Amino acid sequence: MINLKKAILEGIPKALPTRKKLNPNVSHAPNRKKVLNKEERKLAIRNALRYFPKHFHKELAEEFLEELDKYGKIYMYRFMPDYEIKSRNINDFPYKSKQAASIQLMLSNNLDYAIAQHPEELITYGGNGSVFQNWAQYLLCMQYLAKMNNKQTLVLYSGHPLGLFPSNEYAPRLVITNGMMIPNYSKPNDLLKYSALGVTQYGQMTAGSFMYIGPQGIVHGTNITVLNAARKIDPKSKDLSGKIFVTSGLGGMSGAQAKAAVIAKGVCIVAEINEDAINKRHHQGWVDEIYDDLDKLIKRAISAKNNKEALSIAYKGNIVDLWEKIVELNIHIDIGSDQTSLHNPFAGGYYPVGLNYQEANTLMVEQPEEFKNKIQETLIRHTKAINKLTKKGMYFFDYGNAFLLEAKRAGADILDQSNKFKYPSYVQDIMGPMCFDYGFGPFRWVCTSNNDSDLDKSDEIACYVLKEMLQDAPDEIKLQLLDNINWIKEAKKK
Numbered sequence: 001m002i003n004l005k006k007a008i009l010e011g012i013p014k015a016l017p018t019r020k021k022l023n024p025n026v027s028h029a030p031n032r033k034k035v036l037n038k039e040e041r042k043l044a045i046r047n048a049l050r051y052f053p054k055h056f057h058k059e060l061a062e063e064f065l066e067e068l069d070k071y072g073k074i075y076m077y078r079f080m081p082d083y084e085i086k087s088r089n090i091n092d093f094p095y096k097s098k099q100a101a102s103i104q105l106m107l108s109n110n111l112d113y114a115i116a117q118h119p120e121e122l123i124t125y126g127g128n129g130s131v132f133q134n135w136a137q138y139l140l141c142m143q144y145l146a147k148m149n150n151k152q153t154l155v156l157y158s159g160h161p162l163g164l165f166p167s168n169e170y171a172p173r174l175v176i177t178n179g180m181m182i183p184n185y186s187k188p189n190d191l192l193k194y195s196a197l198g199v200t201q202y203g204q205m206t207a208g209s210f211m212y213i214g215p216q217g218i219v220h221g222t223n224i225t226v227l228n229a230a231r232k233i234d235p236k237s238k239d240l241s242g243k244i245f246v247t248s249g250l251g252g253m254s255g256a257q258a259k260a261a262v263i264a265k266g267v268c269i270v271a272e273i274n275e276d277a278i279n280k281r282h283h284q285g286w287v288d289e290i291y292d293d294l295d296k297l298i299k300r301a302i303s304a305k306n307n308k309e310a311l312s313i314a315y316k317g318n319i320v321d322l323w324e325k326i327v328e329l330n331i332h333i334d335i336g337s338d339q340t341s342l343h344n345p346f347a348g349g350y351y352p353v354g355l356n357y358q359e360a361n362t363l364m365v366e367q368p369e370e371f372k373n374k375i376q377e378t379l380i381r382h383t384k385a386i387n388k389l390t391k392k393g394m395y396f397f398d399y400g401n402a403f404l405l406e407a408k409r410a411g412a413d414i415l416d417q418s419n420k421f422k423y424p425s426y427v428q429d430i431m432g433p434m435c436f437d438y439g440f441g442p443f444r445w446v447c448t449s450n451n452d453s454d455l456d457k458s459d460e461i462a463c464y465v466l467k468e469m470l471q472d473a474p475d476e477i478k479l480q481l482l483d484n485i486n487w488i489k490e491a492k493k494k
Contacts, residue, residue: 002083005094008104011143012079012136016056019063019078022120026113027276029121029128030348030361032072033368035193041068047198048074051136072365073196075121079135085119086112090448094146099173100154102448104145107131107210111138114284115212117251117277122159124212125251127341127349129204130178132159133195148173158201159208176210178203188346202344217444220487222260225399225426227483228434229335230266232395238479240266241308243334244301246326247399248319249341250277250287257339258312259286263490265310267301271319273351273360278314292316294325302331320353320378323385333394336386337426342402345379346372350406353378376410383412387422398425438477440484463488 022028036044048064049057064074087109095101109115110124110131117125122132132138137159144154144161153167156176179202181191194200206212226245230237243266247257250272258281261268270287272278281287288311291297297315304311315322319338326333341349351360352374364371390396398404404421407414416422427436435441447454463485470481 004083004092005146007081007083008142008146009094011139012051013139016059017078020080022077023113026120027118027274027280029071029118029123031070031365032192032196032347033365034069034072035189036068036196040193040197041065044068044074044197048076048134048136051134051140068196072192073121074134074198076134076136077120079139080120081135081139084113086114087450089450096147096149097145097152097173099150100145100148102446103174103210104142105448106446107138107141110207110210110212124204124207126202126204126207127251127344128195128202128347129207130159130201131203131207131210133198133201134159137161145174158199158203160199174210176203176208178208192347213444213446218256219260219263219491222256223263223487224435224440224480224483225430226257226261226266226268226335227264228430229337229395229397229426230264231434231479232429233334238482240264241310242305243267244269244305244332245335245337246270246322246333247337247339248272248322249339249401250274250281250314251341255281255286257337258288258314262288262310262312263487265308267304267309268312269297269301269315269322270312271315271317271322273316273318273357275316275357278316282314286312287314288312290314290316294322298325298329298331318351318353318378320382320385323382323389327385327388332392333389336389336394336396337399338382338403339399339401340403342406345375345402345406350375350378353381379407379410380412383407383414387413390423396423397429398423400426435480438480440477440480459488459492 045061045064045068049060052060063078064076067074067077085108087105090098090101090105093101093104095104111119111122113119115124117123122135122138123130132141140161141156144164148154148164150169151167152164153171154164154174155162156174158178179200181200191200191202201208203209226240230240230243240261245261245266246269248271250258250270255277258268258270278287278290282290289300291300291313294315297313301313319340343349346368348361348364351357352371355363355374360371386396404414404423414422445458447458466481466485470478473481
């Protein structure tokens with residue numbers, strides 16, 4: 001049996017571990033396109049070797065070059081720990097500082113195989129939202145957190161530990177920065193280049209900052225979003241019953257859409273091209289049914305709508321095929337959106353219509369310009385179908401994934417006569433005026449005991465406070481308070 005505390009305290013193993021095979025039962029990040037020249041490839045190897053003693057270098061240099069050439073990035077798979085990475089009772093972790101132990105718990109949750117999108121590539125969500133760049137960084141960070149005290153601060157840059165610095169008990173135990181790419185002076189290939197060199201990562205909002213809390217945060221936020229999207233159609237709407245919500249993405253963040261819509265009592269259809277992602281969400285209970293036949297899928301969705309049944313359906317295929325079929329059959333859709341990772345359109349965040357997942361990933365690496373052309377052609381078709389449906393009454397919003405921006409760059413018909421986007425973002429049209437302006441926003445807590453009874457107690461307290469507020473609340477916020485009370489009551493049941 002593995003001694004968890006001993007393994008964490010060791011950090012980089014003193015003896016070189018045996019090479020590990022990738023787990024075929026988890027989703028893996030697509031290979032990145034090759035962007036480094038010969039000298040830069042040498043630099044990437046040197047950057048990777050800096051974490052290890054010199055007597056490891058000869059063997060690891062060859063191995064890391066192999067990874068770089070195959071995957072477009074050095075992940076150091078050999079150094080994946082043998083213990084299961086997951087959130088645990090805080091006292092299961094070795095620590096001198098309880099605050100630092102809490103950070104160990106949080107980053108472990110980010111990399112849990114049941115939570116992370118591509119766990120063995122240290123990606124939590126969004127296609128490239130990284131916790132660390134490689135497994136050496138993970139081992140070192142956990143070791144630092146285990147050994148530090150309350151008068152020290154650990155500083156990380158894009159997963160790379162710069163070291164422990166003297167501070168005081170009132171200072172942060174951890175200071176993190178990620179990315180550091182300046183948009184006006186860089187291009188997408190620059191991020192790929194420096195990522196391949198091992199000197200930067202895209203940490204997304206909560207991956208590289210170790211704050212991803214899984215269902216409680218994402219499903220809650222998405223639930224509130226779709227409920228208020230329904231109120232853009234009917235201001236008095238209490239839930240999503242009798243309405244169909246169509247969107248795409250069942251990844252690390254987008255996977256919440258199906259479950260959130262069911263809690264809101266609606267019908268949700270989500271397109272996803274990655275079969276591993278679909279199976280993961282179905283196994284977790286976030287998706288009720290899976291279809292690859294669009295005629296059967298639409299028939300089932302209409303039946304659920306007519307019966308006011310709460311149902312989530314995954315379409316195993318491309319979102320554009322789904323939208324175009326809905327247009328062809330003249331089906332009324334109430335709400336539409338998209339949550340593919342369009343911040344990363346040419347490296348696995350969005351997939352071209354007409355190719356399956358494997359074909360697209362191969363094209364991405366071997367013919368990146370052709371892949372880019374197909375992506376932009378797909379975005380044009382995607383937009384065209386949405387435009388047709390919004391003219392018939394569908395409410396569509398951008399879910400903060402750069403759909404509008406990339407559609408514009410592709411030359412799609414996404415601008416109105418005043419040269420502004422035809423569709424609003426969810427913050428601009430929903431969350432801002434309907435939630436944030438009234439003081440409603442994400443409020444999260446974590447039970448570091450990992451004890452269900454503690455979570456139940458904290459939920460009970462929160463529900464009591466909201467009910468007390470509801471008694472004297474103005475009409476403008478009563479539905480928002482009821483939404484959150486319903487969330488607390490229903491989330492665990494689902």
